[in-house]
Amino acid sequence: MSKLSIRSLDLKDKRLFLRVDFNVPLSEDGSEILDDTRIRETLPTLEFALRRHAKLILASHLGRPKGKPVAKYSLRPVVDRLRALLDRALGQSVNVAFSPDCVGEVAREMSQQLESGQILLLENLRFHPEEEANDPGFSRELAGLCEIYANDAFGSAHRAHASTEGITHFVPAAAAGLLMEKELTFLGKALQSPEKPFVAILGGAKVSDKIGVIDNLLRKVDALLIGGGMAYTFLKAKGQEIGGSLLEADKLDVARAALSSAEQRGVRFLLPVDHVVADRFARDAKTRLISGTEPVPPGWMGLDIGPATVELFTREIAGARTIVWNGPMGVFEMPAFANGTMRIAAAVAENQAALSVVGGGDSVSAIRQSGVAAHIKHISTGGGASLEFLEGKALPGVAALTEAGDGASAA
Numbered sequence: 001m002s003k004l005s006i007r008s009l010d011l012k013d014k015r016l017f018l019r020v021d022f023n024v025p026l027s028e029d030g031s032e033i034l035d036d037t038r039i040r041e042t043l044p045t046l047e048f049a050l051r052r053h054a055k056l057i058l059a060s061h062l063g064r065p066k067g068k069p070v071a072k073y074s075l076r077p078v079v080d081r082l083r084a085l086l087d088r089a090l091g092q093s094v095n096v097a098f099s100p101d102c103v104g105e106v107a108r109e110m111s112q113q114l115e116s117g118q119i120l121l122l123e124n125l126r127f128h129p130e131e132e133a134n135d136p137g138f139s140r141e142l143a144g145l146c147e148i149y150a151n152d153a154f155g156s157a158h159r160a161h162a163s164t165e166g167i168t169h170f171v172p173a174a175a176a177g178l179l180m181e182k183e184l185t186f187l188g189k190a191l192q193s194p195e196k197p198f199v200a201i202l203g204g205a206k207v208s209d210k211i212g213v214i215d216n217l218l219r220k221v222d223a224l225l226i227g228g229g230m231a232y233t234f235l236k237a238k239g240q241e242i243g244g245s246l247l248e249a250d251k252l253d254v255a256r257a258a259l260s261s262a263e264q265r266g267v268r269f270l271l272p273v274d275h276v277v278a279d280r281f282a283r284d285a286k287t288r289l290i291s292g293t294e295p296v297p298p299g300w301m302g303l304d305i306g307p308a309t310v311e312l313f314t315r316e317i318a319g320a321r322t323i324v325w326n327g328p329m330g331v332f333e334m335p336a337f338a339n340g341t342m343r344i345a346a347a348v349a350e351n352q353a354a355l356s357v358v359g360g361g362d363s364v365s366a367i368r369q370s371g372v373a374a375h376i377k378h379i380s381t382g383g384g385a386s387l388e389f390l391e392g393k394a395l396p397g398v399a400a401l402t403e404a405g406d407g408a409s410a411a
């Protein structure tokens with residue numbers, strides 16, 4: 001990774017502003033945290049900073065309050081959970097205070113009073129419209145709270161907001177936290193210096209969401225395996241009857257262009273060769289298995305890859321040294337159409353010789369559902385951010401970080 005890491009900074013007794021992603025799912029009234037994965041993902045960075053006696057100021061967004069305070073999007077419920085998780089991780093109690101505003105007099109005073117080894121959690125950044133507008137005055141105010149800045153919110157790095165981009169112009173150096181560093185190391189290695197064979201697996205609903213990813217990956221991979229709803233636009237482009245399967249008719253040209261680009265580059269472009277089709281989009285629909293040469297009957301739709309496709313894809317996956325996976329192979333939320341995705345998850349987990357990287361919200365929940373998550377080398381925490389990374393786009397929150405070598409003296 002070419003970016004300055006929090007590891008190279010002297011944190012002792014310094015006020016460290018750490019942008020985190022505590023955008024956790026909450027109960028309807030906002031009082032209860034339903035899943036604390038995102039908080040747990042930042043624990044290594046928090047522990048690292050606390051053990052080095054930093055004064056830690058944490059800032060995050062939560063939900064979409066649209067630029068004004070909304071009680072159900074308050075970060076206050078995070079305080080107790082954070083305290084409990086840190087107590088367990090560190091084996092000692094940590095003082096976690098809460099500032100009811102992320103800027104202004106209260107935030108300033110509370111951050112000044114922070115002692116080494118203590119935490120101040122700021123209220124939701126998006127209670128101010130200036131956060132998403134990347135307002136320079138607001139960025140300067142946030143920067144005024146700290147002496148050092150680090151960003152651990154990979155999931156927000158594809159947005160140029162005040163706390164991810166603007167603030168970096170007003171601090172001596174902007175470092176990557178440990179989670180950010182891990183994301184950039186794994187995703188960067190997969191895309192920039194992949195060990196070959198490099199196999200990418202793409203799925204999910206829409207071609208239109210992934211066309212940028214397909215274009216970029218076609219330049220790098222040895223094989224591209226496509227499943228899920230998006231496969232049907234490609235199959236249709238190749239002249240296959242797809243019945244009522246998902247089709248983006250306005251993307252047929254794009255699909256044809258991708259197929260011919262793959263051919264020119266010598267990339268193996270594998271589409272499903274059999275399908276689990278259903279007479280309705282429903283859990284209890286009637287289902288049939290259809291081989292690739294048979295047309296999908298009118299009114300029926302392909303909702304999962306069949307066993308021959310699983311076998312075909314598994315062979316490619318087993319021989320890979322680098323694997324990138326984004327998007328499920330079928331409607332995995334319904335048990336009748338989950339098998340393909342679960343089998344592909346198992347195949348990716350099985351190949352321990354490969355660097356395997358899984359990104360995107362749905363593929364991550366599929367991997368967790370499959371029970372093999374622990375065997376995947378890297379599960380990305382950023383849905384949109386990991387997609388943009390795979391598209392080869394520069395993420396503003398990453399671009400804004402100080403280059404390694406430039407920052408140690410500045411900080």
Ligand code: AMP
Nearest residue numbers: 204205206228229302303327330331362
């Ligand atoms: P995405 O967000 O683009 O990764 O798409 C994920 C969604 O695609 C999931 O909710 C899946 O249920 C859905 N999906 C996957 N395969 C199919 C399919 N064959 N037909 C319709 N939807 C699908």
